[in-house]
Amino acid sequence: MTDLTQSSKSLLAPALAHSRYLQQLLLRHPQLAEETMAQLAQPYSRSSMEEQLSLLPGSDDQVLKQRLRRLRQAVMARLISRELAGLSDLTEVMHTISDLAEVALATALAWVSLPDARYGQPIGEESGQVQELIIVGMGKLGGRELNVSSDIDLIFIFPEDGQTTGPRKISNSEYFSLIGKRLISLIGEITDDGFVFRVDMRLRPFGDVGPLACSFAALEGYLLTQGREWERYAWIKARALSGDEAGLMQMVTPFVYRKYLDYGAYHSMRELHSQIRREVARKDKIDNIKLGPGGIREIEFIGQVFQLIRGGRNKILQLRPTQTILDELAQQGILTHAAVAELQEAYRFLRNTEHRLMYLDDAQTQMLPLNADDQARIAHSMGFSDWAQFREQLTLYRNRVNQHFEHVFVLPPDEGEAHPQAAIWLSAQEGDSTDLAALGFEDPTEINRRLAAMQSSSRYQQMPDRCRKRVDSILPPLIEVAASFHNPDATFTRILDLLEAISRRESYLALLAEHPRTLKRLASLYSASPWVSQYLTRHPILLDELLDFRLLEELPDWPKLGKVLRQELKDLGDDTEAKMDCLRHFQHAHVFRLVCQDLDGLLALETVSDHLSDLADLMLTVTLEQVWQELPNKHRPEPQFAVIGYGKLGGKELGFASDLDIVYLFDDDHPNAPEVYAKYAKRIVNWLTALTPAGHLYDIDLRLRPNGSSGLLVSSIGAFAQYQRESAWVWEHQALTRARYCAGNRNVGNAFETIREDILRTPRDLAKLRDEVRTMRERMLETHPAHAEDVKHVRGGIVDIEFIMQYLILAHASAHQEFCLNSGNIALLSTAAQQELIPPKAAQLAADGYRELRRLQHRSRLNGTELTPKMLQPIQAQLAAVRLLWKTLFEETLIS
Template structure:
């Protein structure tokens, strides 16, 4: 791979096979197998191989129809080598055999890029492992290395970096390696040495076996410069030394390099546990844009300095730019999205398309260009087995390249090449473009830069439309002069300086500019020390308008987003932000992500919270944009709660220490707003837990299970909480058991429950758990609700319950919930209708919501249709007012209900008609 600018390229060892490169062998000089003609016409290296070893030509021709798989490679190394020279010969002759068939197959049109990458990568993996085994086996003087802490034998971990790590090695590449071992200690032989010295000996021997030029050439050139401290560093590192280096010295380009790091030998799991936190940050790391942009600029300068515009890897629109596109998304999101921790470039690009992080057509163009450029790279290397990505200057080699790439002449080939490179450059610039405003030339930059200059800044703010411009100027000056701003890093200050002027401008475009900007300033003060969030806003100016729109619309939303700034990422893609949810697909995706975190309870709890916050934020954005009717919004919020509860119950059961069964016979029943599918943004969940299991340990097991479910749902973590849980509606309330058997629940409802508990049962439903118990619960619920009741006694109980509620929640004007004729009165009316008449009309037991049930009662002639219609409209309007009030943060004035006066009167009339009480 390419290394940071300033590092000299590796020098390839010269060898006999590479002599006389300017005097190619003719077909007659080499062999006369017709099937090998395309390869020989293109590759001087292949001609030299066959001239040296005609039998290789024969074998290659005979086996041309078959790819060179790992079993055939292993067969060629199966015979034990007597000495080092013989072993080296085996490795080199294996490479020659693999290269000969690969060149011949590809140029004859019998293979493709997939085969070439897989074959060469498999060859390198096998060669490294065999060479390491040989080196260890023949280094017996010092015994075996033993870990000082574990007392166990240690092994050298050979890490493949770059294209080798990604299993996409090119056909004449060197291999980038890093040598690591687990523990310090010493060997156990007669001549003891430290593990560091021992593994250094092994590492040197491994390099020598692979890269030492002999009459058969080399097996692989080896580059060790990606190790800690590069050429100046130790050849091998212990885990402790590597971890310390990454924590104290690791640079951004090393994060990028380690994306592809793969242990070819030894403890891959231990290595990844050490490397992963360095490469993949827990948060969304938008600072990677600037780091990758800087690294790319350094490479571009180096390319220009060395006149390498014709380099198809490093030049404009080259392979490296495609790799950078994939890897910047990996650095940004790989900490949260494990599926992005791919090592291969093409698999990464495909995953970006699947995650909708890049458009499908962009990924298709990039994949096509990548295939073209990698095929071209191989054909450049096939000519002389040279590690080159430079287009040839000579006419003869240009014609070889054009013909082998399927073009009639060099001009036609160049036209296609430039088309692919232009596409890569276009997509690269779209991802890495430097945002407007980074140069601090925004027209309103002085309002922030000179915020301390009170009069002129206030005048500028007033011209933009700020009502209390002096107060806004004071807030800006306080922020700019605060220790919080002054202590930011220079880069974070630049980013904040870049985003504030356009935010001042877009906030001014809203009806409440002062409140909008003040809320945004609260956010910026909150995230100021989190460089990644500032980077997100600075790198994606299109998010600023969406941010201001949401912060203008609702203080609840602004507080929610300020509390969970990780949701800023949702502002990037309006397609996802405003797309109505598909809960089945979302549940499947959540389960997959949870499965990837097997064993990490804390990470699972955080993932569930991030998921729930993201879905809520998308719904609130759609709500504010007017895309969701209130009933539909409540359905979605209730579906989300159902989904979360089901996932939590699955995970909590797995997390339970002692279980008497693999599958719990247990359900969660939703009451209240959850049961009636009328959840709001901040609603708690009213739950009752029921089980049906005769095992002697069931009661204890399910009690512990219920506690764990509540803990998973309500315990605060770094990511926040999921839901507040209310369990007081269970049998016997707060004094009752946390869980009930289905039989006990039925007995309680039939023999001991109060009327208000039956009222609550009208809005209960199975939410998650065992579906069979859910069906049994529904049968119990229906039977209880359909019991014949004396209407006068029922009316008295309902009125008494309403009176008790008024003692704690008086019926104040403007209180949409508790005012007479308001939300609670409608709910009580419906509950009375269900309890009073469901014995005759089974459809009243359906949990379809208050609006639908009023219609059902009217259809059965139980209430006046006109009053029912007015009550339905009033209930809907009251819920909308309640919802709007919560979003806006405003307390409703009494006059806010004036337009609903006749509707409230209809509800009161309906109450009087049914219950006989004037209210």
């Protein structure tokens, strides 16, 4: 720098005054200052970049890495200097840095694709042609809108599966993964000369858990079966930077763009925007000019929502650059010219500010600085005399963007008007309940008292202003929404409990305030079930689930969800508490989705129980995996250990608040196995039952293990088999009829199933068996009398049906192997009838009664209501049939 002339210094002065990165770069490479000064009048052209790289002798990766990084330094030096000297505009900056990315990627791809003596060339199994890697540029790279310190989002695709031709043959997938890794290293590895671009591959199919490169067929299969709404958004700007772009887009376009006008995109984009907003709120990024309110992302969303809605029928809206799309929306009359002009002006201002933030230290940031020195640098480089003037202009632009965003996505019919019921909330202290009575509240005086109490509470008075304003905006529509339900008082007071619980959580309040449909959906749930209202109030994070109504109607794909959960846990590293919370959030979310579907009548009770049991199996499986990973002093990589479910879990009849009856078994002859698995089991219990900030997973009951509460926590398969054959009581064999393998090692589970079938098929003295079962039922009646409203213990009720079925299994499984199938009591009653062990009519009546009794029990718990004898009146014939069947089996000769 000391060799620069005074005139050179003056021309570079704006850039040097602003950018610490440039100062350090030119101090380290004085010749770069001279080169930048000499060529400052001209943009850095793509051909110049290619020429500089073409001089490479081509010796090894390290040489190419250095040349790529030196090229980036030269491009950055000229970009910063030209822009801050007023010689370039936003378009030049975006295109130049995008050119750099494309040239660097093309050069790196050509280098790593040179013939390899070991592997040869990748050949397509169908065409027999040499395959070429398609580098897909996503996001701003795809739209040629890169910022100066941007990541580049890439996806690697190749047309056909197959294998290479060399002496060491590998699959095309392996080959392209190998050269992809080399390419990422060439571009993204940090060396003494820095990096070219940070490379992000997380947008590829299945994210970080997916293969680094995938074929057309694999990509098409993924998009058809697993592609999510946010991935449609991500692929809007996708562009092939090499290879068969036409073939790629032929596959991707139908996934992104629907043939019809896709107004569902409003909801999808709103949901995605809400996720970003919540992330910003959680991480205190309100001053993030990209993600914060009125930021760059909102402008992008405005253009992209119309692309998703109309792009399938209007091909011109499939263009990628944000500014081009906004102009086209104005041309087509979808947005007004005035609105687009304001958005374009704000976009240029925000992007220019973004670049100046990055020029400071070559850091990928969109956060406004907090220190006065950097604030002054930003203000001056943007043409303002001080930070206050700059912030005033920035606030103006962000407010405009936010207004346009809200207009596009919310479109409230009464924007700017006070809500009709606002006066009820504002005047609550006056004690006038007339308006509440007119709306139909049953006890308007009490509702008014609750409102007044909330207003005067210290909790409300001490809320941050933003939170209090949110509450003030939520309550009037809440009053109106609650009044539309048949139980307005209960609906309103239950949600009021929720508001008080989340009153200092602005992100939750904002969700309710900004999404009227969410408030209506919330009210419908709180009206329908006190159990659900209590569950949601305990776990307000589940309010997020209400953002996308489709999730609440989508049947769970447990294997797919299991992959998602495992990846989430993997991302948490060694943070045990975070992992336990993650498991709880996952379980709570899916219980909530199932209860919503149940209340909407979308699922039969048996289906609800099946899903709740599958969810429990998944949670047990993943918990076992996580605990074993963290267990010290393991003697083998995988545990020879399994969880056996009994009772409702074993019979796949779980309800929303059911305990898990489980037994732990292992099959491992290592001398340390009993001690290791005992510790393992204790940790599993802790992971399942511990109360963390996210709540708890399950209450578990281990009393059905051999020797009950006095027995060992974990049993070997051998000890379990011996106990069942030699020591177990008949009631323990009854319990075994509803037991099944749930989680853990499959071989141990198979060994259990073999023991179970062997025990169930053991021939028995029927008279003695009848006495044992009858005696056990009588003992239960001593502690649980057969009250007429007790669906479980009433004579002819759930317990009698279960005991009848258990008796029939133990009595006849030796002759009828199908009784060993754990197919549920209703199916087993049908089996008993088919085998002529009980009359078909009795079996049908018992099955109908069992189904209705479970439904009554289920609804009673969800609705928070007490059952009455009158509620059981419609099934008296079924109860009577079960009582007759009981009498026939246990007191008289069997009916043939």
